[in-house]
Amino acid sequence: MAVYTDITEDDLKQFLSAYDVGQLTSYKGIAEGVENTNFLLHTTSGAYILTLYEKRVDRNDLPFFLGLMHHLAERGLSCPLPLPRADGALLGELSGRPAAVISFLEGMWLRKPEAKHCREVGRALAQMHVAGEGFEITRRNALSVDGWRPLWNNSRDRADEVQEGLREEISSELDALEAQWPKDLRAGVIHADLFPDNVFFLNDELSGLIDFYFACNDFLVYDVAVCLNAWCFEKDGSFNITKGTALLAGYNAVRPLSPEEVEALPLLCRGSALRFFLTRLYDWLMTPPGALVVKKDPIEYLKKLQFHRTVRSAAAYGFRKADAA
């Protein structure tokens, strides 16, 4: 939630002259997106999102992100479409930052999603996995199992500041996950961050997915694990199996999970919970006082991780064998 870079009207008009978007009539910084600066533009031809990519995003990854949105939109997935410049490029430069103009997706993210929405999210996630086939650029998941130990090493010595015993608990969790992490599940392009604020609905119908800036190549079912963590826990920390059932059934209806994927799900849920725990812990410990970001509590994800350790099979998430491949 931040506007890191302001832009002048003259610079913006100059920048937009390379796009077929009509005349600019307003632009407002919007309080969405943690990694980048986003403006909502109105022009004589409609509404657009202008994204300025800040330092946290590696410029080398931008062709992957923008190309992926283009690929998915062409395959019929409802997601923001990067507009081409007059020379065909999807990326320009504004205020010293790489910048893109992206179609504006109507819809709202749900602050209180219900089971019916979880079903739609499951469907859309599977549709994205199918639509991602054939996309030729690849991007390693830097926040998968290989990336967790380096991340943990940066926080480990201060972890007990957040909660007594964290250092011990997470170290042994990480050992276990590294030892047991699967090696040969079906892989493809995953969203990797499909939280409620990245899914838009209009009148209870899913209208699109946004924010592909963590997308990468990894096990497809890992993305399902991310969504179970992001969508199916209540504020009190309890797992809502009705939501889990709906999400998994929605996914399976489009791309049925294999028996191996189903079996791996509890472990992948632990891994996904650890991944968000580790980045939140790092931000919690390292964000300087006064920074313009809202720090998210890492303990929420510790509790999810602890829940997943008690899970013996995907049935505990509401998975029904009848749905399987």
Place this chain on the structure above:
Amino acid sequence: MAVYTDITEDDLKQFLSAYDVGQLTSYKGIAEGVENTNFLLHTTSGAYILTLYEKRVDRNDLPFFLGLMHHLAERGLSCPLPLPRADGALLGELSGRPAAVISFLEGMWLRKPEAKHCREVGRALAQMHVAGEGFEITRRNALSVDGWRPLWNNSRDRADEVQEGLREEISSELDALEAQWPKDLRAGVIHADLFPDNVFFLNDELSGLIDFYFACNDFLVYDVAVCLNAWCFEKDGSFNITKGTALLAGYNAVRPLSPEEVEALPLLCRGSALRFFLTRLYDWLMTPPGALVVKKDPIEYLKKLQFHRTVRSAAAYGFRKADAA
């Protein structure tokens, strides 16, 4: 720059059902407005601003602010228009806060205004002063000369933390202003905060004034002094007399300043500089680390104040006698 209150889609739809605005299709928190939370809404009938009034705004002042916008818009001034609810009220309640839906004004505020824009601002300010005649609710300017000493008393003992000698300099400035402040200049409704981010332009033409949440009753020419401070200094601290000339000529063309107003201008500029210095100093000293606001440097306004102390007549701002009433 903040979104203090988030809202759920259901609450928002419920709230909007009292307005004639069509179906909601998106809402985004926007990074504008320091006092309130603002969302940009898209509906099937167009774009709107939704403002949630946070605690810093006194609820008793809301009928003044909303009524004033309505009054000014009816008199032909281009400014946001609060939409009536089904029962005619301009104010509702959302997420426990007073809330209003306001027409969306196309246009952009200028990060680098030029002299030609200053002329337009002067004209629009005078138009607002004329259009404000006949508005029957009144609101005292809590940030005029009577309000400065209580504000200063809250910061005085820590002022030298910001700059050595501040305590002494500001105390004697305040004594001088209290002793010399004029008593009988022409009064009316003033904007009191007409900074560049509150004035929209489209293609170099002024398209509207926004943010009337500091508006109040005071000397009209005090508003001119606020604008000279806000529009006519360069980033290096120098006063740009070309801009001052344009702003004053623009104002005079619509409402000629009286000789008394012209004579009072240097003192009012000092007062206006002190007013912004004092609120910035207070915020600088009192904002807790980690707060989601950008603190503005009070010293910028100390330097402006020091400049105005060297001014002997309004000619130093570019005022030309030929423009006077």
